Every structure is written in structure tokens, then in C-alpha cells.
Amino acid sequence: MDELSLGVPDGRITCIIGPNGCGKSTLLRALARLLRPTAGAVLLDGRAIHRLPTKEVARHVGLLPQAPVAPQGLTVADLVARGRFPHRHLFDSWSCEDEAAVEQALTVTHTAELRDQQVDELSGGQRQRVWIAMALAQRTPVLLLDEPTTHLDIAHQLEVLELLAELNRSQQRTVVMVLHDLNEAARYGHHLVAMRAGRIVAEGPPGAVVTAETVRALFGIDSRILTDPVTGGPLLVPVARAGSSPVPAAGPPSPRESRPVADRQNPITGRG
């Protein structure tokens, strides 16, 4: 990845999209200070992030990695409490502020009733909300998430994304996330960053980025962009890989039956 310049808008949701291996996660890891750029810098409020003390960065930027692991038997409340580390000093006792931050994180993510359960016994969606709660207890103005919806079913995906949108709306947190699903990115992102081969191909509001040309440039597929009947934003329907013709939909067994196949199979409209 080289010569990449990106400004993350304050208080908005930025989604990084692009094909596998294009450098989305690398970019996110660089923003989180997990990787050091060989040249150039990541600036946080005008200061180079690699020159700042680790703990100070951790008070400003929170991260939810792609596949976080919790030790066996750890309870939800204890996991979320660990998010308070950057705010505590050597001989600090556990303060009321720490307790309040944990409580608030649990409440906002609707995980308060799970507090005494063990993290490894939760469902995928619950676990992801709990990890978000841990990042929230960190009380950072910026929250980075690496594919927060991967491996979740559609209801849990929606649950996690709604939660992030809500956090952004009510607390003005800046959210930057890597997403695989372009339609999710278009619906929840205010600002989209499209990457391919370590470079930014397109950047801007969803309507400007999710276009047939950009999608072809990114993924090499032909697609049609419709208007999302729910939000009015762009809605991507893939047609086929560029240059090949679409395979007809696997419709009902009888060809005489004239049900609106295309409509019924649209994965987006069924989502509500």
C-alpha cells in the first residue's frame, strides 16, 4: 500500500469497502496504530499517532478487531471492565467513573442482562455487542471496527449496524468500519472509501461511490444500481462478472407459473 491519503470526517460513519486483500484491514490497523507506516503518518487531531503514548491513543481511538478472543470463563461484565484500562493509572482503584462507563456501555448495547454470563457461551450477535460494549467503555471519540458483521446472520448484522448508527447519532462518535457488504455500507455509511490494490479508487457519499463504474473497477462485476426503497439511497444488484452473461435465477419448478421471480428473490427488499 503506498501513497494513500484519507481524511476521516468527524462525527460521521465512514465505511471502507473493496475486494478481499485490497488493504482495507491494513488501512484500519494503521489508523489504530497497530501498524507503523513506512513513510508518512496517521494524524489524530493534527498529532502523529505513532509519537503519542500508547495509552493516550487508546483514550481517543477504540478498536474492535476482526476475530476477538476472550479467555474461557470470562464474564461479560469483566470483559467490558477491561475496556477501562487506558483510563486507569498504576495505583488507581476502581472508580465510580469506571463503574459508570461500564454500566453505560452495557445499557447502550443492550447487554446489561448478560453481564454475569460467560462470553464464550453467548451467541454470535450477543458476543459482537458485548465486544462493542468493551470498546465503548473505553469512551473514545473514534471507534474503528474491522468487519463487525462477518459471520453473523442477517438479523444480527442489522442489530450490530443499527447499534453503531445509534451510537453515532446519539453520542456523535466517529465510526470507521471495514464492511464487505456494499449495500450495508451504502445504507449505514455517511462517507464511503472504496479501495483496490492498496489505493483509494473512490471516496465520498454513498450515492457518489456506489455506482456501476466503481463497482466494476473494484470487483470486476457488472451491476445495476437501484434506489433502495427503504432509505432512498443506492442499492446494488449484481448482474454478472464483467463480460459474462447472467445465469437465470433458479425459479419455481414450473415455467408456466408467472410469479414475479426477480422481486421475490431480491435479497434486499425482503430485509425490511
Next chain:
Amino acid sequence: MTALRAGARRRTEPARLRTVRRAGPVRISFRYRPRVLVTGAFLTLVAAGLMAWTMSLGEIRIPLADVLTTSLGFGSGEHDFVVRTLRLPRTLAAFGVGVALATSGAIFQSLVGNPLVAPDIIGVTSGAGLVAVVLIVVFGTPAVVPVGAFLGALGATALLYLLTWRGGIAGYRLVLVGIAVHALLTALTTLVLVRFPIDLVSSAVLWLTGTLYATTWEQVGWLAIGLLALVPAALVLLPRLQLLELGNDTAAALGTRTQTARAGLLLVAASLAAVGVAAAGPVGFVALVVPHAARMLMGPLTSGVFVVTGLLGAVLVLGSDLIAQHAFSPVSLPVGVVTAAVGAPYFLFLLWRTNRGVS
């Protein structure tokens, strides 16, 4: 499904926030788990009881009351030599060795994220063993064995660290390299043992089993200094260890310099093992099983669980030494023979209890 799992699930108790008000504006509050407090108090009593009982037994039987008064320094003077010179240092060393080995094992297991890891499995104590055997057998200088064993353990850890380093230390690599280092050092130790006369070798083998026989006050002093420096150091590093358990990325994002923290924890854990081994030789099984048992009893590592893990280790070594000294009287066994014999059934019992209900 829920009903089936209910028996299998060990409930981890919720932590409670305890606020203690002190005079003036200073307010101290902490999170605690009642079960950890109760277990800690119980183990403290058991350890004290075992110490008193051990000191009352032997060729000269001494009533418990006299043991207590004499060891605390206001006895009649009648038993001063037996209790204060012979028995008290040994029982204090048993306590300290248990704490050192168990806490070392707890850090190693948590750091590597693998409950099958212990300083005696990844080569730390085999480094101590090799140096000690060379000192006893080749140079005939058993007096410097404690120092040699301490340095040997740290040397083996340094070797382990250098061989594992690939721009950082990864847990699984540490285990694999550790097993190789352990095999190498053990082979060298065996080489020395088979090449030298049997009368020299037998005292080396006794040391390698782990024994508290003829512990001196000087050894107890070094053990105490080591523990007083290392246990607080471990407690300071513990929050970082808790974050490293969540994975490198999460730990870094929460403000930990992961490689520095890992190196520091490795050093503290290896030093704890080294201090224990220097005092009593590589007493087996304690560092492996006690942290595991503590986790099953109390849940994931916190500072409270860490301290109580040390107490559990102390109880295991104290109990084992009691059996080793007196159960087969007049024959006295090295403590290392008994730790495994006592620890293994208890461990199996805990496993059985934890898995009860799953069929």
C-alpha cells in the same frame, strides 16, 4: 439443552463493587468476588494449620501450643533449636516455594493462552536442573547450587526468548520452542548423570526431584526477598496480562505496548520459577496444576485470583512435604515425589466435578 448444560456450567460469580470510605476525601473502592475472598481466607487457615502441624511432628513430638509460642518467639526456650532452627525454615520454604511455582505457572499459562504450559514444560526449570547437576557432579560445589539454579532458569528463559523471537513473541511459538529447549536441556542433564560415578549422581538426582531437606534460614531469606519483589511486580503487570489474553490487537488498541509487556511478564514468571527452584529444586506438578485448579475454582485471572493461586500452591507444597516427611516414617521422601501423587488425584477430582452433568 439448557437443562443439560446447567450442571456442566460453572457459574462465574459476578464481581461486586466495594466502596470503602476512609477519613477525609480519600475513598478507596475495588471490585471483588466473594468466592475469591472466601477461598483465600480458607486457604490461609489451611496453610497455617499445615505449618503448625508439620512442625509438631517428627522424632521429637512437640505439642501444637508449644509450636505456636516457640515459632512466634515467646516460647519457654525448650524447643527453640528443633522448631526455630530445623523445622520453621523448612516449613516457611515449603510455603514460599509453593507460592513461587504456582504464581509462575499462572502467568505462563495466561501469557501463552494454554493451560498445559508450565515452567517445567517449556525448559525454564530444566535450565536450572542442568546447571545444578553440573555444579554438584562436575565441579563438586553443592554450596553454590541455589545461585546456579537461579541463573540457569533465567539463562534457559533468555535462550527460549531469543529462539522464539521473530519480530515479536507469539504464544504458540513459545510453547513449541520451549518444548524443544526442555528436551535439549534434559538430554544434556541426562548425559552428565550417566557419565559420572553413582555416588555423586545420587545427590544430584535427589536435587532434581525437589527436596526441602535441610533448608537454612539463608535460603528462606532469599526466597522471601524474591517473592517480596516479584509478586508485587506481577500484580503491577497483571492488568496488561489480562489485556494480552484478549489478543494482541485488542491489547494494543487498549493501550498496551504488547511486546514490552510480554517480555516483562516472561521475566517475572521465569524469575518466580527460578526463585522457587533455587530453594527446593524443580518440584514438579505445582506450576502446572495449581493455576488450573485455581481457575476451575475461581474463574479467569484477576489480582485476587493470582494471590489465591499462590496460596493454593503453598497448601499443595506444605501438604506434600508433611506427607513426604512423616507419612512413611522413619523413611523421609523428597517433596517432589509427593506433589504429583497428591496433586494429580485432586486435579482429577476437580475435572470430574466440573464435568459432572455432561453425558
